[in-house]
Amino acid sequence: MKRLLPWASYLIFIPLMLFVTVACGSLSLLVSLWDKSGRQQHAIAQLWAKLMLGIALSPMKVVNPQNLHLGRAAVFASNHLSYMDTPALFGSLPFQFRILANHYLFKIPFIGWHLTRSGQVPIDQSSMRSMVAGLMRxxxxxxxxxxxxxFPDGGRSSDxxxxxxxxxxAFMAIKAQVPLVPLALVGTYELLPMHTYHLAPRPLMLVACDPIETTGMTTKDAEALTNRLMDAIAVEYYRHSKLVQPESVPENQAKIPSSQL
Known part of the structure; x- marks a missing residue:
């Protein structure tokens, strides 16, 4: 579907999304007064996500859903393409979880209130010390x-x-000795890329790859495990995306040296 006219995004879709965010954020804040487990707050977040996807006219399809039903703690790692990634994932993962989110999001009204009260995990990437502290949380x-x-890429992809x-x-999965599950998210970049608020509604896809066991690994294996994670996501992403996979992977400016982990 062609990108919606700017006036439609700014006068209809964006205001609807803001209204849903404020309403669900307020409800989550109220529920947090008695919901100590976070279960009800998570259900509200899932409702918010599905409403956001509905407003964006972008249905989700989950491939290999059996890989999501592990019945135990795990690190679920997804590529990051758009502001719509969070609704796509909250609307697709069928269990309660927490998200490792940039600390500045916790300062945004309604969104930040929900993140704080529901026990999400902040991470500050301004220094190595604060970053490692967030990972340990x-x-x-x-x-x-x-x-x-x-989102192991540390920020949205610009291209x-x-x-x-x-x-x-990889570091967290190894330290906790839990599986690492690669998730390939497809379509959200085309739906809402960086530097624009003009929506281009389309079907979205989440491919759940085979879990990677970390039993017996040490933090010395973090780099190799990270490469394995990235390869698994890239294979499924470029298989279903219209983009052509580049010969080499672009560098990430915020790389964490393995010696610091």
């Missing part, structure tokens, strides 16, 4: 039995391609 979440979602992954997802 993620490890604690995993050891408590709660699955964790992360729709997969860039070099950071080692945080």
């Amino acid at each position: 993620g490890v604690a979440t995993l050891k408590s039995g709660m699955p964790l979602l992360i 729709g391609h997969i860039h070099q992954f950071l080692q945080g997802a």
